[in-house]
Amino acid sequence: MPKPTSRILVINDEALVLREFVKGLNAAARSIDNPLGICFAGVATAKEALAAIEGDGDIQAVLVDDVLYSLPGARKNGGKKKLQMSAIELVKRITRFRPELSVYILIAQEKEDDVVDALFTEAVDGYFYREEKDYRGIYRILNAQIQEVAKTPFYDQLKNYVWMAKDQWHTPGHSSGESLRGSPWVNDFYEFMGEHVFDADLSVSVPMLDSLMEPKGVIAEAQAMAAKAFGARRTFFATNGTSTANKVIFQTLLAPGEKLLLDRNCHKSVHHGVVLSGAHPVYLDSSLNGKYGLYGPVPKKLIFDAIDEHPDAEALILTSCTYDGLRYDLAPIVEAAHKKNIKVIIDEAWYGFARFHPEFRPTALEAGADYATQSTHKVLSAFSQASMIHVNDPGFKEHLFRENFNMHTSTSPQYTMIASLDVARKQAVMEGYKLLSRTLALAKELREQIDSTRVFRTLALEDLLPEQTRGDGIRLDPTKVTVDVSGCGYTVEELQRELFERYNIQVEKSTFNTLTLLLTVGTTRSKVSRLYDALMRIARERRSPRRLVQTPEIPGFTKLRFLPRDAYYCGGELVPIFDERERVNHALGGRVCADQITPYPPGIPVLVPGQMITPNIVEYLGDLLRSQKRMELHGIVHEGYQPCVRVLKPHEEKGLNRLG
Template sequence: MTPVSRVLIVSNDARWQASVLAGLNAAAAKLHNPLGLCFASVACSRDALAQVAHDGELQFVLLDKGLKEQGQTQPVVELANQLSALRPELSLYILLQDDDEKVLMETLASHAVDGYFYRDEQDFHGWFRILAAELAEKSATPFYDRLKLYVSMAKDSWHTPGHSGGDSFKNSPWVGDFYDFVGEEMLRADLSVSVPMLDSLLHPTGVIADAQTLAAKAFGARKTYFATNGTSTSNKVIFQTLLAPGDKLLLDRNCHKSVHHGVILSGALPVYLDSSVNRHYGIFGPVPKAVIFDAIAANPDARALILTSCTYDGLRYDLPPIVAAAHAAGIKVVVDEAWYGHARFHHALRPTALESGADYVTQSTHKVLSAFSQASMIHVNDPAFDEHLFRENFNMHASTSPQYNLIASLDVARKQAVTEGFRLLDRALKLAQELRQKINATGAFRVLELDDLLPDSVRDDGVRLDPTKLTVDISQAGYSADELQRALFERFNIQFEKSTFNTITLLLTVGTTRSKVSRLFDALLRLAKEQRPPRRLGRMPEIPGFTRLACLPRDAFYETGERLPLFDDEGRANPELSGRVCCDQIVPYPPGIPVLVPGQVIDDGIIAYLARLLKTQKRIEMHGLDEEGGEYRVRVLRAAELAALPGQAGAAARE
């Protein structure tokens, strides 16, 4: 299938424009054109902006420097900057009259301009070849292409992995079905570092380095690194790069558990910021701006601030003022953008964290773009970036036997994002709006809007909602979340993303189709027509506030401690835990927010909360508790261990 790659010519010199349009289309018809280059034109800035905002097949814009617009002295400069802000993945060329105009453009809009042609040369074959070459470079997949080439060479494998290109599965009466299920090409592409022509993820100098360079350009980063063990590990790598033991870190208590693990591994001293909470729906939102600004002011010695944007439910910070405040205090900003890696490629979703000035950004490319599970990216814009130190920490966590199919999927996902990401995301956004209307029309289900989701404490913080994440209120449908999940899965073959006690979350991505939307709507409509009476939905107990740290999380985690039961012999919450210092991270899932972190002092409210959860919320997974023989136990520091710990936090706890 040949793609369509449209080039838009913007000029109000009608005769010249017609000549250029005819010449370039003639070149496209005559010359080799595997990427489907074709040409169209508009006569003014307004029409150009309208086309760019809606045409998902557009790849280039050619601007006539002689463009005239009423009331504007430099209309091309203004338009170039507007187009760059609207669609940064597009390539922009200026058609000049002379070199003096080039100097002006370089001065006023060099960041937006990819190249120049001279207006009166009209070398249409030459222009076409240059555009075709740039598009070929932009859409190249260096690693994926080399991987395909190697597989096609059909080399005999005398190296790892042990299945030897799938030969151990083939024709086996026991596991031969796995060969058929996975496919020959996937197994042949499962290779190892024994193949030098495929480069090394731990020390890339060839096709992996090339693929990462293309990704950095696509996502607007100085440097980009591929990670094959998820954003969880990516967060830990950044922490260990930025933080030495004892360094202070500001972080959202609602961060992903990998962030809290990174605190332990780095030996950092965390300052936890309580996130906002929508108690009606059991949804955690951003940390209020005032809390962040106060924390920055109160901790001028902090090395880094990490925030999650957007959240699992699609709530995203107004990042630019937060980043500016942190940078003014000399604090690096890290943003976990695991759920927002698609935002660069549609203006309705921007600005991204990188565009807002963040120094480090982690993205789960597999969550919302087309990479395989575990495939993630680390983007770096820190002007003081220590690449050697980063590489040492990256290699500490990365496997020496990375899965090359994951690397290839990152390469391909980046190509798709820059060539057709806008078109696919535009479709997803339109389908999201359509699905909102259809779900609301059922009468039993309702999609929550930003105003419904926002906790009161962040209503004036400029928080925005990612429209591709739909949170649906099910409280009038007569189903519990568990019952609805079973009904959709067993009766209608539908699996949704997550749930709370009275909501479900639906995720729309570049892979969402109208057929899927139709099937989901039909399922919800059928369930609504059953007209079950609304039921009282029990809500989860309110998570207690953070108490205090008695010591560094790392110090508590690496002590042996002792394990005390959560319940006493009478089945009540064990009062002996009160005042003790926890050694582990204890996380009820959902919602996945730590109730306790290593080094945190346990109080009566926390004990009661954990006990109530375990007794009343049977579907909750409780990560971090020791369970043996049906008894739950909490690992806490012994008094002698706490007394022996260094640092002010430990001393304060002993007083």
């Protein structure tokens, strides 16, 4: 098994003191048990320190001298030493850059109170007196601190339990895989999955593994460590994805009829959350990049206008970053919302790693958001469905949240998923910066390689940004690579098939003109090379390029007649989209939809429950259904061969409260 390296950087401007210190500490590290590979390196200036912290992903902690003077050669003012940077300033810079690092201060005896007072509000983990030269003592404390951060309380306990090999008189029924092992019919499943998948599949009957619904032990501890790592007051592990996380927050913050501002392009779980909570949604239209048929963020002005127009809203939810990697300049948006006491929820399903590299920050929480939901499984090393809910809301109502969380949580959660969240947090803290630096370098390399084919073209921020959002401070997460494939001559479907069948490559998603590739902490140089090789070979086929496919623009949002929840729970009736002569059925115009109708791609609902259907929308749905292109239409019901929409019956409309 590879052994970790934990480098600790000592920053001191006196060459002799520094050399002696580093030597003493390394000797201590060699002479005492050192499972984390702790070693010490020294630098004399703040500048060198910051460069080392930027360049060396193995640095886990820093020891900063309380005052850093310039080097002797740079003395000014009649031979007096010139201050380079105060400890407080250096600590601030270090923690702004890599908040996961442990920071200790070396203080000169006489200034103890001043230093401790000045650093009181900073994230300092401890102090040592320089003059004591207690190298073994310092080493032991640093070793303990790094071990503490590297702990995985839940995963450790799960392993302990498995190794205890207790007899199981409880669920699950496979009982550590005993029901499968040796079976002539299903033993292959056991062999394929591996013994520990079954050993670790345990249940609430094991108290030492704590309870996800009322955590007081190792789950509580693991969640607290995640909160610290991700910069939240509280963190909760969700085992049914961000889909559930969003719904839990909605049901906590929104009572029926209360207003929610939301991007119409939010994930479908957000729209489902509107139905479940009974909220009154105010939809903000996402911007459209007409050229590539990509829906982007909501223009900043539109968000500010909505906040001004609806100061009675309880919450605002936006997705940042989007599936395509576009992220908002969140701080001013959060500030505007907070001025009206509107809570801000940011769906960071695609951005769970952001805290661990300055390229991606500020995170939603750092920008002031009250809640952030993250699909840890999408971009970090957690199992599918494993997500986190981070809370920074000063008015957090824990009791209400807990009720809603438990309402959506299975009483038999998958323990391996919880363990994977614990491990994903540990990895992000210990080596997230290093891995993300590598991912960023690979993303840059991949973009250059793809562009060098001169047939495929990666889209830069300027290509992706819809016109209306230029100047909104939106940035691109470079690990999401969108490629214009129109130059290769294949349709997107053909290209995906070719990549899959001939080159063994599966991409993340596609639109009519683009493919999106997702780079994560698991992306390797070999994968990059294989993809480049495949694209280069396809490019060399020199097929004639296609024209960009025009994506049909989704009609603007029409009137919301009733609360989505009220409309959804009506029985309704099915009305066909085409009449007997295969023309669009104009009788649908003026009716109120009971379901959510979402063409995919792009995944934006054209209709939500309670929304009025206009002739324009019927035409649009008719066009999509007649088109030969592959497109799913979620929410359309087929009665025989007839595609239908579920709408409210006239008497059902009469029985409901109309909005505005």
